[in-house]
Each structure stands twice: as C-alpha cells, then as structure tokens.
Amino acid sequence: MIEVRITGKRFGDRHVLGPVRFDVAAGETVALLGPSGIGKSTLLRIVAGIDADFDGFVSHADPLAIVFQEPTLLPWRSALDNLCIPHPALCRSAGIAALDKVGLEGRGDAFPGQLSLGQQRRLALARAFAGNPAVLVMDEPFVSLDAALTAQMLALTEALIAEARPATLFVTHARPEAERLADRILELHGTPAELVAP
Ligand SMILES: Nc1ncnc2c1ncn2[C@@H]1O[C@H](COP(=O)(O)OP(=O)(O)OP(=O)(O)O)[C@@H](O)[C@H]1O
Numbered sequence: 001m002i003e004v005r006i007t008g009k010r011f012g013d014r015h016v017l018g019p020v021r022f023d024v025a026a027g028e029t030v031a032l033l034g035p036s037g038i039g040k041s042t043l044l045r046i047v048a049g050i051d052a053d054f055d056g057f058v059s060h061a062d063p064l065a066i067v068f069q070e071p072t073l074l075p076w077r078s079a080l081d082n083l084c085i086p087h088p089a090l091c092r093s094a095g096i097a098a099l100d101k102v103g104l105e106g107r108g109d110a111f112p113g114q115l116s117l118g119q120q121r122r123l124a125l126a127r128a129f130a131g132n133p134a135v136l137v138m139d140e141p142f143v144s145l146d147a148a149l150t151a152q153m154l155a156l157t158e159a160l161i162a163e164a165r166p167a168t169l170f171v172t173h174a175r176p177e178a179e180r181l182a183d184r185i186l187e188l189h190g191t192p193a194e195l196v197a198p
Pocket residue numbers: 011016034035036037038039040041042043
C-alpha cells in the first residue's frame with residue numbers, strides 16, 4: 001500500500017503542494033487528476049522516492065515500479081536486455097514470456113529504435129510488471145498515443161493490473177482513462193495544491 005502525508009513541498013520560495021493526504025490500499029487503483037502545472041508529477045516523484053525534499057512523510061510497500069510519460073529505455077540495449085538489466089533473476093526465459101504477454105513476441109533482439117512508440121511503451125509496461133511490483137506509479141503512461149493505441153494500451157494495462165494487483169497510483173489528464181482504470185479518482189486543486197482524502 002501507499003501512505004501519503006505531505007504537509008508541504010516548495011521549489012525555492014514557491015509553496016507548490018500541501019497538505020496532501022491519502023492512502024492507496026493493496027490492490028487498489030487510484031487515478032490522480034488536476035489541471036496542468038498543479039503538481040501531479042511532483043507528487044508522483046515524491047511518492048516514488050525520486051524527490052525527498054519535502055515536509056511530511058510517504059511510505060509504500062516494496063518493490064515499487066514506475067512507468068514514466070516517455071518509455072525511458074536504454075537505446076543501445078536490446079528489448080530483452082532492457083527487461084533483464086533491472087530484473088536479473090527473471091531472465092532470459094521469463095523475460096521472453098514477459099515480452100510475449102505484452103505482444104512483443106519474437107522482438108527480444110530488437111533495439112528500442114527499431115520498435116514503434118506503442119511497442120516501446122509496451123516494453124516499458126513489461127519492465128514495470130516483470131518485478132511483480134507491490135506498488136505501481138504511472139505518470140501519464142498513454143499521453144501522445146492515438147485513440148486506437150490508447151485503447152490497446154488501456155486494455156493491456158488493465159489486464160496486467162488485474163493479474164498483479166499492485167497498489168497503483170497514476171496521473172492522467174483524461175477523465176475517461178481514469179474512470180476506466182481506477183477504483184477511485186482523486187483531484188488536486190488550489191494553490192498550493194491540496195488533496196485530503198478520507
Ligand atoms: N524542478 C523544479 N523546479 C522549480 N519548479 C518546478 C520544478 N518542477 C516543477 N516545478 C513547478 O511546480 C509546479 C508543478 O509542476 P508539475 O510538473 O508537478 O505539474 P503537473 O500537474 O504534473 O503538470 P502537467 O500536467 O502539465 O504535467 C509547476 O508550476 C512547475 O513549474
């Protein structure tokens with residue numbers, strides 16, 4: 001699970017976030033909505049442990065996996081290496097099975113530059129789920145995909161979440177995506193951005 005108790009987050013003199021208090025239960029999927037620039041990515045970075053410069057505390061179960069807006073793959077390593085480097089215990093046969101599961105059958109030797117953006121995103125999803133995460137954090141994982149690809153990615157993510165059941169927190173601009181994937185929708189509002197969920 002995820003427990004968020006942020007009293008304040010500042011960039012220099014600017015108070016950007018806080019108070020922000022909510023929990024995500026084991027197996028629950030929570031979508032985080034809010035206008036552009038309000039602090040959604042900042043909040044996600046704090047939850048993921050990338051930004052430790054804030055007041056309050058955050059705790060979560062381990063392991064935690066992150067899916068960023070961009071696939072963030074190593075361009076000089078193969079698709080299978082991109083899976084195996086963070087998960088050495090898993091590879092290679094389980095790695096190949098993980099690629100099959102996201103529709104990348106037979107593409108283990110391809111480099112990221114030889115994959116379409118949709119395939120790169122699927123590889124990033126496979127990498128996130130390969131470690132069987134207890135917590136999954138996703139920052140606009142479907143942004144800048146066309147409608148058909150977004151629908152495919154949503155269905156795939158939904159299936160992977162249903163199988164692994166991590167505590168999932170994901171940011172999106174799109175309310176329909178939030179309604180499709182999430183058990184609960186939370187919204188940041190105000191300046192500094194606030195969110196206090198029961
Ligand atoms: N490293 C930083 N230094 C200074 N200010 C920052 C930094 N990162 C973010 N900010 C500011 O903090 C605020 C929140 O930014 P953040 O990226 O978290 O918003 P967001 O809700 O994710 O936006 P979007 O939906 O457009 O991605 C913005 O005003 C942004 O300019």
